Amino acid sequence: ALQASGYPLVRGAAKIPESKLDAFVAANPELGLDAAAVRAGEKTMVPADKLVADKLLTQEEVGSATEMAVYNIDKGGAFTMVADPARVNWTVIIAVLTVLVIYVTMVYGPIAALLVELFPTRIRYTGMSLPYHIGNGWFGGLLPATAFAMSAAKGDIYYGLWYPIVFAGITLVIGLLFLPETKDRDIHTME
Template sequence: PIFKALTEYGNPEVFSAQERNPVTVIADPSQCSFQFDPVGKAKFTSSCDLAKSVLAKKAIPYANEKAEPGAVARIRIGDKVLPSFEGTGMPAADFKAQNDAFVATLGSALKDAGYPEKADPAKTNYPAVLALLTLLVIYVTMVYGPIAAWLVELFPARIRYTSMSLPYHIGNGWFGGFLPTVAFAMVAATGDIYYGLWYPIVIAVMTAILGTLFLPETKDRDIHHT
């Protein structure tokens, strides 16, 4: 709800454009990949993947509609339909040229349909956005306030540096580091620009359960013992 409110107050034209001209990707589901690419080496070149990738990068919400098997994916914006293109097996130079043209054409169509390229400062509700961001920061402080003391109290002094470093960086480095790629893949697959938030929600619920069941209370523990 907070992130939806940020969109509503920060870039309200997205909501109005979605109501007037909803976007739908019409594609053969077998051509649509889960676009998870943690090292930046994978190439998603099917017509479905290309269509969804551009829309997800532009943060345009869309619905999914099943097309006939083998059909080239299409994007319906209101009553206008734009075809994607099949890039699999295409020479690199030709692919780049056609992809650039596709992105430009789609961007122009989205602009004509009222989808903004970026937020209009004149329509941004700055007090509301600031209040929501402040609320999010408060949630962060609720974690970072006790975590330092708890980690110190959790381990004996002789192994404390390593013992703190390992779980902290597994959590922030690995689980946090995968957030952008996992969230993008989830958004591209569903068309819901908020769907990627389920990744940190599930991780937070998992840590709450594990912390409640398996980690001890450390209040009043002697932090100087070895």
């Protein structure tokens, strides 16, 4: 369906052992394969231990066989996304990335100034470093893994978006309730 919608997917070759050929043909009707025609074609005899090592079969599936025929089916394997460089709009991509970098700088500049103003001089470095690294390092650094785990557990590709949404909400509430106004605060005082 993705390929029919225009996504740049390329399907590689598949190596199918004899014992799984009928199931493969039945599971992939879009390939228009005939099991008898595939069996009549080119095959490679592969030792049983290599079938297990290449993860084509499990030890239980191999059973007492010492070797088995393996068929190479062109365009029957996994899909890989391969972008066509001629169709990539490099100007738009660079422009969008530039805008995103500007957004990041608009956030990071005020954060540095705010953190300096929040803490007295004697504990400023620890006061700035600890929340910054917990927020960026732990919560931000674990975002991809946590969002992926949430999406995989729920089976919904969008479910992982709840992670940044919830933490953004928590940050907003904590910021409104506990962050003091720092305007006109003397950052050189030794409080």
